Amino acid sequence: MGITIKDIAKIAGVSTSTVSLVISGKGYVSETTREKVQVVIDEYNYKPSRSAQQLVSQCSGNIGFIISDIHLSRSEAFYTRILLGAELEARNYNMYILLSTVGDKIDIPAGIPRFINSQDVDGLIIAGSVPVALVEYVHKLRIPTVLIDFKVSQTNMDAVLMDNRDGAQQIVKHLVDLNISKIGFVGGSYYHPSIKERFEGYQTAMVLHGLGAIAQNSDYHYLIEYETSPECGQRGLLKILEKIPDVEAVICVNDTTATGCLQYVESINKKVPEEIKIAGFDNVNFSAITHPPLTTVNVPKVQMGVEALKLLMDRINNGQQVHQTRLIPVELIVRGSTVKNGS
Amino acid sequence: MGITIKDIAKIAGVSTSTVSLVISGKGYVSETTREKVQVVIDEYNYKPSRSAQQLVSQCSGNIGFIISDIHLSRSEAFYTRILLGAELEARNYNMYILLSTVGDKIDIPAGIPRFINSQDVDGLIIAGSVPVALVEYVHKLRIPTVLIDFKVSQTNMDAVLMDNRDGAQQIVKHLVDLNISKIGFVGGSYYHPSIKERFEGYQTAMVLHGLGAIAQNSDYHYLIEYETSPECGQRGLLKILEKIPDVEAVICVNDTTATGCLQYVESINKKVPEEIKIAGFDNVNFSAITHPPLTTVNVPKVQMGVEALKLLMDRINNGQQVHQTRLIPVELIVRGSTVKNGS
DNA sequence: CTGAAAGCGCTTACAG
DNA sequence: CTGAAAGCGCTTACAG
Numbered sequence: 210m211g212i213t214i215k216d217i218a219k220i221a222g223v224s225t226s227t228v229s230l231v232i233s234g235k236g237y238v239s240e241t242t243r244e245k246v247q248v249v250i251d252e253y254n255y256k257p258s259r260s261a262q263q264l265v266s267q268c269s270g271n272i273g274f275i276i277s278d279i280h281l282s283r284s285e286a287f288y289t290r291i292l293l294g295a296e297l298e299a300r301n302y303n304m305y306i307l308l309s310t311v312g313d314k315i316d317i318p319a320g321i322p323r324f325i326n327s328q329d330v331d332g333l334i335i336a337g338s339v340p341v342a343l344v345e346y347v348h349k350l351r352i353p354t355v356l357i358d359f360k361v362s363q364t365n366m367d368a369v370l371m372d373n374r375d376g377a378q379q380i381v382k383h384l385v386d387l388n389i390s391k392i393g394f395v396g397g398s399y400y401h402p403s404i405k406e407r408f409e410g411y412q413t414a415m416v417l418h419g420l421g422a423i424a425q426n427s428d429y430h431y432l433i434e435y436e437t438s439p440e441c442g443q444r445g446l447l448k449i450l451e452k453i454p455d456v457e458a459v460i461c462v463n464d465t466t467a468t469g470c471l472q473y474v475e476s477i478n479k480k481v482p483e484e485i486k487i488a489g490f491d492n493v494n495f496s497a498i499t500h501p502p503l504t505t506v507n508v509p510k511v512q513m514g515v516e517a518l519k520l521l522m523d524r525i526n527n528g529q530q531v532h533q534t535r536l537i538p539v540e541l542i543v544r545g546s547t548v549k550n551g552s
Numbered sequence: 553m554g555i556t557i558k559d560i561a562k563i564a565g566v567s568t569s570t571v572s573l574v575i576s577g578k579g580y581v582s583e584t585t586r587e588k589v590q591v592v593i594d595e596y597n598y599k600p601s602r603s604a605q606q607l608v609s610q611c612s613g614n615i616g617f618i619i620s621d622i623h624l625s626r627s628e629a630f631y632t633r634i635l636l637g638a639e640l641e642a643r644n645y646n647m648y649i650l651l652s653t654v655g656d657k658i659d660i661p662a663g664i665p666r667f668i669n670s671q672d673v674d675g676l677i678i679a680g681s682v683p684v685a686l687v688e689y690v691h692k693l694r695i696p697t698v699l700i701d702f703k704v705s706q707t708n709m710d711a712v713l714m715d716n717r718d719g720a721q722q723i724v725k726h727l728v729d730l731n732i733s734k735i736g737f738v739g740g741s742y743y744h745p746s747i748k749e750r751f752e753g754y755q756t757a758m759v760l761h762g763l764g765a766i767a768q769n770s771d772y773h774y775l776i777e778y779e780t781s782p783e784c785g786q787r788g789l790l791k792i793l794e795k796i797p798d799v800e801a802v803i804c805v806n807d808t809t810a811t812g813c814l815q816y817v818e819s820i821n822k823k824v825p826e827e828i829k830i831a832g833f834d835n836v837n838f839s840a841i842t843h844p845p846l847t848t849v850n851v852p853k854v855q856m857g858v859e860a861l862k863l864l865m866d867r868i869n870n871g872q873q874v875h876q877t878r879l880i881p882v883e884l885i886v887r888g889s890t891v892k893n894g895s
Numbered sequence: 896c897t898g899a900a901a902g903c904g905c906t907t908a909c910a911g
Numbered sequence: 912c913t914g915a916a917a918g919c920g921c922t923t924a925c926a927g
Contacts, residue, residue, distance in 0.1 A: 213920055224898045237896055256670045261920035263603035265903050289632050305650050327599045439841050468841045498782050498811045500843040556904055567914045580912055604904035607919050
């Protein structure tokens, strides 16, 4: 279909080997020949056939991007941006991204993304938490893999993480600066590493500001539910208020949960931020349009996707080096849920 | 890499042609031979090499999924679900989806998605409005294409659309049933076909309910801005209230715009739904967590992606038949923004 | 520095 | 119903 390397070679008056050399930039070609060939390539807008290249190079030119379907429906605003960042960077490597979701529980190997068993990807990006068995499976298969916002303790793998501890600490500092001390924490369970880190960041910062007693007092905390959700936020705040009726602020593990808190506060006719302050984490698409707008921590989602792809390509091309974790900095965004007219 | 068709053939004691025939299901193979070969295929979990298949069949096995970057950042909750539907259905055809965003203005051909000029896709799904020049470009290239939630009047193409008129009419009926008559409309511009249809659906329904005077009165309408957004909703409602201080309800062209209306109503201390009712359209991820939750029209996003992929594969495999438009039904969802305790 | 040739793993007429 | 052979469009040692 269309023009092939043979056509180019014939027109340029060289062999196909030479054309191939010019395109790949490998090996030696005289400047004169190179230019002559390049002119023809440009003139005919020739692009080498991907499948032929793949067949001979035994590479697919594809990267698999895996995300749990729960995450994508609960936090799609978050992970979509990461995907976009990966796709953006993939262009620089002339790679394509193949998306696949996985369920909460998966059969190995029946339920794993089809591109893995079909060997249609050169590497894998896994975003958010997925069944550990899946990670171990691809690890065993020795498919180059980068985790984003996820960790599996047994396996030593490349990962791109955001600085959850620092983000939580920034929120605490912000609240303490407002002369607040009774600060609670609402979130999912320890299952997800990010949740754990955010909670620990909160605790560390509280101790740092002389509020260790609160940081240790579980009446101030709600860390029970497996998945975060608005409902989780509602139930969490309810529970805390039962124990600590005069709690001054609640830090939520993410913005989705925080919206639930806002709803609950509304339902009991408390005023945010005057009577209670709410903060989230992630800064997703709806964070600025809640009522009131949410103070949160911005996570550079696109950049995380970019970094993950760079790291992955490095791994694919350069093979065995030491596995690394890249920590992406985050930034507090103050809005109306903690400061009147904050946004 | 790995096991090839030759290996299978040797082990099964047949030729590679026979193995190929068994896999593809084309041509005649005796039942005995077929079984003998299948057993070996299963035993070794053999999967034919995609690149080899592609090379010989001159197909890429990929579908390009194009969406404007504005849409993806403004309405990602909407289009992500459509993408997911397409991916879901793509599995049934053993196709992969390649995602690409395009800018508001694009250079032809430099700015068009790379997989098009590289001939790495067998067909295209275009979701939402993109530059018309892009649609015309791929049309000229004769790449099978299905539009989702978009139309280009000059070209005759396959499309999957939601029933926007009917959705708008359902909202109007719902409001009229609540004994409301002063119903305004806030939205983007006529640029996007869906916006036009939703507005026209509103007008038609108003006329139907004997409210033609309002349907024709532009004081009740705000259709100025190119892109929809919360800010557009805020400005729109402000404008309408200047002219019609006692407007009873506002239908927004989508949920994003509706959140802006809710914010504006809040800022002027009006009560929703008691003093003014707000309705949206789309039912995206944040629609149920606004304050109050949004009455809206659910659009079956996943199903639209599924339908688009089916239509596209039909086009790719069966070539020239008449182009068709598939209209997907929608459904009103009543929540607290129009009915107290509606949700 | 450049060309001839083998080969990547399939599919598909074409014989038989 | 089945096999031998050509060919898809590249890349890569290997000669020269």
